[in-house]
Amino acid sequence: MIIKSSTKDYQVHIEEDFSFFESLLQADNALFVVDKKLLGLYEKELFGRIPEDKLYVIEALEENKTIETALSVCERMTEIPGKRNARLVSFGGGIVQDITGFAANILYRGIHWSFVPTTLLAACDSCIGGKTSLNYKSFKNLLGTFYPPEEIYICPRFFFTLSQRDFESGLGEVVKFNIMSGETGLERIETQMEGLLARKPEVVEEFLRTSLAFKKDFIEEDEFDRGVRIHLNFAHTFGHAFETMSRYEVPHGTAVAMGMIMADRVSLHRGVMEEDICCRAERLLKKIIHVDLEGIDWNLDEVIKAIRKDKKQIDDALTCVLLEEGMKLKVVHDLKREEIETALKEMLEVLS
Numbered sequence: 001m002i003i004k005s006s007t008k009d010y011q012v013h014i015e016e017d018f019s020f021f022e023s024l025l026q027a028d029n030a031l032f033v034v035d036k037k038l039l040g041l042y043e044k045e046l047f048g049r050i051p052e053d054k055l056y057v058i059e060a061l062e063e064n065k066t067i068e069t070a071l072s073v074c075e076r077m078t079e080i081p082g083k084r085n086a087r088l089v090s091f092g093g094g095i096v097q098d099i100t101g102f103a104a105n106i107l108y109r110g111i112h113w114s115f116v117p118t119t120l121l122a123a124c125d126s127c128i129g130g131k132t133s134l135n136y137k138s139f140k141n142l143l144g145t146f147y148p149p150e151e152i153y154i155c156p157r158f159f160f161t162l163s164q165r166d167f168e169s170g171l172g173e174v175v176k177f178n179i180m181s182g183e184t185g186l187e188r189i190e191t192q193m194e195g196l197l198a199r200k201p202e203v204v205e206e207f208l209r210t211s212l213a214f215k216k217d218f219i220e221e222d223e224f225d226r227g228v229r230i231h232l233n234f235a236h237t238f239g240h241a242f243e244t245m246s247r248y249e250v251p252h253g254t255a256v257a258m259g260m261i262m263a264d265r266v267s268l269h270r271g272v273m274e275e276d277i278c279c280r281a282e283r284l285l286k287k288i289i290h291v292d293l294e295g296i297d298w299n300l301d302e303v304i305k306a307i308r309k310d311k312k313q314i315d316d317a318l319t320c321v322l323l324e325e326g327m328k329l330k331v332v333h334d335l336k337r338e339e340i341e342t343a344l345k346e347m348l349e350v351l352s
């Protein structure tokens with residue numbers, strides 16, 4: 001699959017096995033940035049072959065997704081000859097992606113970057129679209145640029161070692177893409193959900209491909225997120241709020257899955273979504289949301305305060321993306337407090 005971008009078109013390769021690693025190892029002037037947990041899991045099979053002076057290890061924690069880490073990657077790159085011809089090759093999930101994408105963008109005003117997403121979330125969603133984000137103090141994703149990798153290698157074999165929590169978080173985005181695609185998407189994922197949960201390789205690969213294909217249309221039409229791309233924010237207004245409120249105990253994709261229940265409930269009460277669709281979506285979402293609800297303060301004012309912090313909020317009226325008649329996506333700017341209150345109450349009932 002090729003993704004068109006104004007900086008450079010880039011290729012997404014889906015690989016059966018790890019043989020692609022050979023060609024990455026041969027890259028000249030490369031620094032390999034690897035997720036610490038991943039390094040431990042695949043040291044023998046893969047990463048043990050990277051010379052120590054070409055290896056930079058990152059622990060995938062939100063606290064490490066900072067400008068300091070990105071600068072430290074840049075500093076290590078100064079030891080690599082080649083300068084503007086130097087290359088970052090990174091392996092990991094969204095955290096490693098965000099740090100290395102940012103560093104690759106600012107160093108010498110842009111160097112080569114290859115990315116190997118190893119979480120389901122990064123592979124099915126974040127690896128394309130070119131966004132890079134860093135946290136600053138308590139501000140999540142405050143700093144960011146657009147800088148896609150030159151090439152992306154996805155090997156679904158990596159997903160076997162993901163924890164249930166991280167696999168389910170990735171499924172949150174996968175279910176989202178299918179629900180956003182309307183009746184056909186909903187039906188497709190209903191019939192295949194058990195295979196997905198069992199991580200059946202052929203099923204996971206099918207959903208990997210359809211998720212990326214769905215996102216591709218939006219990011220190619222609106223690379224810099226000024227127009228139609230906002231639709232990809234379906235469920236995220238609420239999702240981002242839940243991530244913050246849980247202090248990132250609830251991972252991104254799971255928070256988005258919860259946000260979908262909220263968005264659908266708002267649509268249901270506005271009379272723009274059939275009850276049958278809403279219930280079918282919830283049946284799927286319940287299978288992938290395992291969250292300690294007691295650990296979060298569900299005070300309505302806290303929820304609204306957290307929603308207001310979302311980057312897509314432009315003024316006093318609350319904005320979100322909903323599914324309306326015929327499961328069509330629509331941006332609305334008139335989300336009301338009472339609607340959030342009802343949807344929240346119902347989401348908590350559905351999940352308890």
Ligand SMILES: NC(=O)c1ccc[n+]([C@@H]2O[C@H](COP(=O)([O-])OP(=O)(O)OC[C@H]3O[C@@H](n4cnc5c(N)ncnc54)[C@H](O)[C@@H]3O)[C@@H](O)[C@H]2O)c1
Pocket residue numbers: 035036037038041060061062065092093094095096097098118119120121122125126127129130131132133141158159160161162163166169251252
């Ligand atoms: N840039 C974007 O477009 C974009 C989009 C969505 C999310 N994000 C960001 O991505 C981050 C979340 O990304 P994520 O969910 O991929 O998580 P992550 O990078 O936090 O990784 C989750 C966990 O999985 C582990 N891991 C990675 N690969 C593994 C493997 N193959 N086997 C076992 N464990 C593995 C990591 O060590 C970590 O513990 C957030 O910071 C979010 O803001 C960025």
Ligand SMILES: [Zn+2]
Pocket residue numbers: 125173236252256
């Ligand atoms: Zn997301």
